[in-house]
Amino acid sequence: xxxxxxxxxxxxxxxxxxxxxxxxxxxxxxxxxxxxxxxxxxxxxxxxxxxxxxxxxxxxxxxxxxxxxxxxxxxxxxxxxxxxxxxxxxxxxxxxxxxxxxxxxxxxxxxxxxxxxxxxxxxxxxxxxxxxxxxxxxxxxxxxxxxxxxxxxxxxxxxxxxxxxxxxxxxxxxxxxxxxxxxxxxxxxxxxxxxxxxxxxxxxxxxxxxxxxxxxxxxxxxxxxxxxxxxxxxxxxxxxxxxxxxxxxxxxxxxxxxxxxxxxxxxxxxxxxxxxxxxxxxxxxxxxxxxxxxxxxxxxxxxxxxxxxxxxxxxxxxxxxxxxxxxxxxxxxxxxxxxxxxxxxxxxxxxxxxxxxxxxxxxxxxxxxxxxxxxxxxxxxxxxxxxxxxxxxxxxxxxxxxxxxxxxxxxxxxxxxxxxxxxxxxxxxxxxxxxxxxxxxxxxxxxxxxxxxxxxxxxxxxxxxxxxxxxxxxxxxxxxxxxxxxxxxxxxxxxxxxxxxxxxxxxxxxxxxxxxxxxxxxxxxxxxxxxxxxxxxxx
Numbered sequence: 151x152x153x154x155x156x157x158x159x160x161x162x163x164x165x166x167x168x169x170x171x172x173x174x175x176x177x178x179x180x181x182x183x184x185x186x187x188x189x190x191x192x193x194x195x196x197x198x199x200x201x202x203x204x205x206x207x208x209x210x211x212x213x214x215x216x217x218x219x220x221x222x223x224x225x226x227x228x229x230x231x232x233x234x235x236x237x238x239x240x241x242x243x244x245x246x247x248x249x250x251x252x253x254x255x256x257x258x259x260x261x262x263x264x265x266x267x268x269x270x271x272x273x274x275x276x277x278x279x280x281x282x283x284x285x286x287x288x289x290x291x292x293x294x295x296x297x298x299x300x301x302x303x304x305x306x307x308x309x310x311x312x313x314x315x316x317x318x319x320x321x322x323x324x325x326x327x328x329x330x331x332x333x334x335x336x337x338x339x340x341x342x343x344x345x346x347x348x349x350x351x352x353x354x355x356x357x358x359x360x361x362x363x364x365x366x367x368x369x370x371x372x373x374x375x376x377x378x379x380x381x382x383x384x385x386x387x388x389x390x391x392x393x394x395x396x397x398x399x400x401x402x403x404x405x406x407x408x409x410x411x412x413x414x415x416x417x418x419x420x421x422x423x424x425x426x427x428x429x430x431x432x433x434x435x436x437x438x439x440x441x442x443x444x445x446x447x448x449x450x451x452x453x454x455x456x457x458x459x460x461x462x463x464x465x466x467x468x469x470x471x472x473x474x475x476x477x478x479x480x481x482x483x484x485x486x487x488x489x490x491x492x493x494x495x496x497x498x499x500x501x502x503x504x505x506x507x508x509x510x511x512x513x514x515x516x517x518x519x520x521x522x523x524x525x526x527x528x529x530x531x532x533x534x535x536x537x538x539x540x541x542x543x544x545x546x547x548x549x550x551x552x553x554x555x556x557x558x559x560x561x562x563x564x565x566x567x568x569x570x571x572x573x574x575x576x577x578x579x580x581x582x583x584x585x586x587x588x589x590x591x592x593x594x595x596x597x598x599x600x601x602x603x604x605x606x607x608x609x610x611x612x613x614x615x616x617x618x619x620x621x622x623x624x625x626x627x628x629x630x631x632x633x634x635x636x637x638x639x640x641x642x643x644x645x646x647x648x649x650x651x652x653x654x655x656x657x658x659x660x661x662x663x664x665x666x667x668x669x670x671x672x673x674x675x676x677x678x679x680x681x682x683x684x685x686x687x688x689x
Contacts, residue, residue, distance in 0.1 A: 170220045172196070173220070177229045180600055181312070181600045181602070182596060190310075190333070193337030193341075196221045196337075197284045197337055197342070200218065204271055207274075218264050218266055221263065234249075239590075241400075263291060265291055275678055281337075281338025281357060285334035285335035286331070286675055293667070301511075308329035308331075311333075313604075313610065314631060317368045318606075320368055325659045332368065339364065340357070383651065384649040385651075387553070388553065390431060390650060392619045392625050392626065392627075393419050393432050393646075394642050395417075397414065399435075399593075405439075408438030409438070412436060415436045416450065416451070416454060419432075424458040425458040427647065428463055429466055430463050430464070431466045432466065433620050434561060434587050435590055435621035440472050441469040441470070442489075451501070453499065464493065464551065468489065470487070471487050471506065472486055485541045488562075489508050491505065492506075505551050512542050513562070548577075554650075557582050558572065559586070562587040565601075569611070569661035571608070579656070582616070582651075583612065584617050585617070587601065589621060590621050592622070598623035601620070602623060605618055609631070609632050610657070615627060616628040617650065627648050
C-alpha cells in the first residue's frame with residue numbers, strides 16, 4: 151500500500167508520464183475494445199491523483215491542473231491518433247503538419263480537463279463530496295468541449311459502454327452527457343473505495359456502496375428496458391440497398407481515382423435483386439466533386455436502374471453542391487454545401503433532384519473555419535475538398551425524401567452531436583435518421599468503430615432507427631435501442647439489402663436535459679464551495 155501511495159503522490163516528469171500512460175490506457179474502454187472495467191480504473195486513478203494533490207495546499211491547484219492535463223493528453227492522443235491519417239491521405243506536403251496538428255488539438259482538448267482539475271483543487275472536496283465533485287467538474291468540461299467553438303464531443307467517457315447494451319440504455323433518459331457523469335461518478339466511487347485515507351476511515355465503505363448502487367441502477371434499468379422492448383416493426387413498401395465498397399482515401403482525392411471509386415459503387419449497386427429495391431443509398435465519399443451537376447453520371451445511374459426495372463428506385467447520394475450568388479459589387483460568388491440528396495428517375499431516364507438537405511456541423515479545418523473565405527485569400531484550403539471552404543446550413547432541418555417517412559439526415563461528423571435531430575412543434579417528427587459518412591479519413595484505425603458506436607447512441611437518445619452508409623466504416627441499420635439490426639464492416643464489398651424499422655415512442659432525453667445537467671453539476675460545485683468556506687471559517 152505504501153508503494154501505491156508513493157505512486158499517487160509522484161511528481162515531476164515521472165508523475166506526468168504515469169498520468170499520460172494511464173490516460174492512454176483508458177482508451178481501451180472505447181470501441182472496439184470496450185474493456186470498461188479497465189477504463190473505470192484509469193479514471194479512478196485520476197480521481198485519486200487529484201485528491202492526493204489537495205493535501206498540498208500551497209501547490210494543489212498547480213498539481214491538479216498538471217495531473218488532469220497529462221492524463222487527458224494520453225487519453226486524447228491514443229484515442230484520436232487516427233486524425234493523422236487525413237494528413238497522410240492529403241499527400242507529402244501535409245505530412246510534416248500531422249504531428250504538430252494532432253498534438254495541438256489534443257492539447258486544446260486537454261485544457262478543458264486541466265480547468266476541471268484547477269477547480270477541484272479550489273473546492274478541495276472531502277468525504278462523498280470527492281467523487282461527486284470529480285464527476286461534476288469533468289462532466290461540465292465535457293459538455294463545454296462539445297459546444298465551444300462548434301464543439302468536438304468525440305470519445306466522451308460514457309462511450310466506454312457499448313451502444314445497445316444494458317448500461318447504454320440510460321442514454322434514453324439522461325443522454326450521453328448524463329452517462330458520462332455517472333461513468334465518472336462510478337470511477338470516483340471506485341477509486342475512493344480502493345484507497346483508504348487515515349483521516350476518513352468510513353469513506354471506502356461509503357464509496358463502495360455508491361459504486362454498487364450506481365452500477366446496479368444502470369444495469370437494472372437497461373436490462374429491464376431491453377427485456378420489455380417489443381419486436382421490431384418495419385415500414386411497408388420500403389426496401390433499402392446500402393452500398394458498401396472499400397477504397398483508399400488517397401484515390402478519392404485524385405480525379406481518376408475518384409471516377410474509379412464511383413464505378414465500383416455502380417458495380418455493387420448492380421448486384422442481383424435491384425428490381426426489388428425502393429431506395430439505393432450511397433455514403434459520403436462515393437462521389438467526387440460536384441456530382442449532382444454531372445449529367446454523364448446521372449445518365450449512367452439512370453441506365454443502370456432502368457436495366458433492371460422500368461420503375462427505378464430513388465437514389466440517395468451525398469455530394470458537394472454549388473450555389474452561385476451575386477455579391478454587393480455584382481460579381482458572382484460560389485458557395486459550396488455538403489448535402490444529402492434524393493434523386494428520382496423517370497421511365498425515360500431523366501433525373502430530377504427531389505430533395506436536398508445541407509450539412510450544418512462542419513469538420514474544423516476539414517470543411518470549414520470561421521472566416522474561411524477570408525483565409526482562402528491567403529491560400530488556405532480545407533483538408534477534405536482542397537478547393538474551397540464549405541458553407542454550413544444556417545439551421546438543421548428535417549427532410550422528406552420520396553417514398554420514405556420523414557427523416558433527419560446527419561452527414562458524417564454531425565452524428566456525434568447529441569440532440570441534432572430537430573423536433574418541430576408545428577409539424578410531424580422525424581421517423582428515422584440517415585447517416586452518410588466517409589470514414590476513409592480515419593485510415594485503418596479504431597476511428598471508424600468509435601464513430602459507429604457514437605452514432606448508435608443517437609438512436610438510443612432519440613428512439614429512432616439509424617440507417618448508416620459509411621464508406622470504409624461500419625454500415626447498416628441500427629434499431630431504436632442502439633442494437634445493430636444489420637451491419638457490414640469496413641473491408642466488405644457488398645450491397646446490403648434491408649427493411650426500415652419503425653421508431654418507438656420518443657424517450658425522455660432532450661437537449662434541455664443537457665443544460666439541466668450542467669446546471670445541476672454547477673449547483674453541486676457551488677454548494678461544495680459554500681461548505682468549504684464554512685469549514686475554513688470554523689477552522
